């Protein structure tokens with residue numbers, strides 16, 4: 001199956017209102033071009049340097065999402081062009097993005113990254129911490145970021161009951177934050193190659209799919 005076939009196939013399985021983020025990290029430009037030629041205009045990358053060089057090399061109508069852990073000293077590399085930073089996992093990072101966006105005269109869309117998986121290594125807030133920080137009102141003072149919603153990952157496991165309960169937790173947290181604090185949020189980014197079908201059943205609005213499109217990295 002070609003990259004084009006893979007993308008077309010995934011698209012036929014996505015309900016209306018669920019966006020496909022083609023996760024192109026570690027893939028060569030030629031592979032991204034093949035995806036682009038099917039009409040794909042939304043790509044996700046996990047490293048700022050790689051994101052910046054792919055932005056340079058490819059057409060300007062692509063929307064680029066940063067989906068990997070971002071160090072504050074790398075924000076400058078991507079701030080001028082990034083469409084969304086999905087992996088905002090600390091207050092310091094949110095403040096840095098806000099400052100940099102203000103400096104260059106942009107408002108940058110972000111997602112707050114929630115940690116619900118069992119792996120120690122994954123970044124993000126737990127639901128209690130997240131509610132605490134949102135209810136403090138501190139994000140309201142940051143005029144150059146726009147919080148669009150939440151991003152999260154499930155544990156990497158074959159056990160569907162774990163995956164389902166973690167996506168349910170992400171969805172419950174999203175609904176609660178939306179109801180109590182941020183009625184405007186509209187993005188719940190969850191689901192990868194192995195688990196995007198489950199994520200969609202739990203209300204994902206954006207799936208981040210890499211290996212099922214491009215093959216193994």
Ligand SMILES: *Cc1c(COP(=O)(O)O)cnc(C)c1O
Pocket residue numbers: 023025046067068191192193194208209210211212
């Ligand atoms: C790599 C990555 C993906 C895509 O993973 P696949 O299993 O290749 O679909 C999704 N989200 C994040 C945050 C990633 O780093």
